[in-house]
Amino acid sequence: MRLPTAKPASPATRALEVVPPSGPTAWLTTFTAGAMTFLCVFALALSLASGRLANRWSEALAKTATIRLSAPAEQVQIQTDAILATLATTPGIASFRALDDAETRALLEPWFGPGLPVEALPIPRLIQVVEGEPPYDSEGLRQRLAAEAPGALLDDHTRWRRPLAEAASRIRLLGILSIALIGAAMAAMITLAARAALATNAEVIHVLRLVGAKDSYIARAFVRRFTLRALTGAAIGAAAGLIGVAALPAADAAGGFLTGLGFTGWGWLWPLALPPLAALVAFAATRRAAFQKLRELT
């Protein structure tokens, strides 16, 4: 006759068996981990997207600048020539071009309607400058322009680029903070669940200590259980979150902020890191709770 204990069971499996199954509340940990990870995927998408946005705005706006010339009618052509001459001799400029009346009209059309008599209005001349590599020194250029063409104003967009980039990086920071908070909340909930499980099994733990179990052995049974639950929940949550993000409308050419929410390239790997991370959080939280509780119990 072979006895049940003679069955080869790995020590790890048996460590799970010495603590009785935890019944209907077990799935709560899995659910919590799943919900938290689901939220985390979106926080992650938000911070990655706003990071990309901040870069895109900075880059696109940094590449071009505009020189605006407001001068009396007889001075316009003279100063335009002076500006073009200055630009031609400035290092770090890839190209430059004075906008003609038709282009200026096209620019203003959305605001003033078609048929605008550009010639009759004191509309400034616009000269578009595309930055080269390495870029020009904008302060130097500004000073030279002031000397050559007093009516010229260099606008390299820093004025409104900065607040936009700042807002984007602030959103990114909020995203990262959310991820940290979600992680901490998960750790707190798993700690509570683990402490409850340890308290419920106080008598089992007492018996295990009496037959010579070390704290680490008893802790292992609980830690494995909660880590596996968190891993399972987080895997489901991450999968659901990824499906949700993938189902968002694709970013169109306009590249608006909302449609840009999602992952690109290697970014898709980030959500895959969440389940192991959740397991790690559960592992650390349960382990800490277990050793603390074990000292209280016996």
Next chain:
Amino acid sequence: MISFENVAYSYGGGELLSNVSLKLAPGSFHFLTGPSGAGKSTFLKLAYAELIPTSGRVILFDKDVTTLSRDDVARTRRRIGIVHQDCKFLDHMTLAANMALPFTVSDRESSAQDMEDLLGWVGLKHLADALPPQLSGGERQRAALARAVIVDPDIILADEPTGNVDWEMSLRILTLLVELNKMGKTILVATHDLNLIRQAKAQIQARVLRIAKHRVQLAGADL
């Protein structure tokens, strides 16, 4: 093996045990007796470091229990076989799994042959798959004894191992303990069954410790 030096213990009220000094020599067989509530179980708990003396020193295997870490306590208990007054089984595991528990928690394997021999020795082969709550009092106590000896401990502490069994079964359990003592194990049995003590004295050299007026004293040969 185990020695008490001026040990006192109190649960918070007055001293339950005081000024206890004694040594359990290797290979000795002791009975511990005294009225219910005298502190027999408390004495045993001091001997396996479940309780720490309120004053004095308890020395287990040459180490003061107050200096032992929690892991040291676990390791020390693997060298002591304990039969608890209330058996202390895990009710969700089979009898065989409960008996193997001291092996399981130290990540060691018990050989199937050893397990079978042990179950046969205590006459519980047919109940290997039963859950502890399904067992009778006597069956539980024999199983507890089997679990206490499974890791081949140097010392066996038994708290009322014949507490709720008939005379026949008491004798069987006593015989098992005597056999273990003949194999060289140090044995301490708490009991208030004087007939059992008489019976044992007929078979081996057994000493009797009596708890009276908070002291533990060696009783005379007259019993």
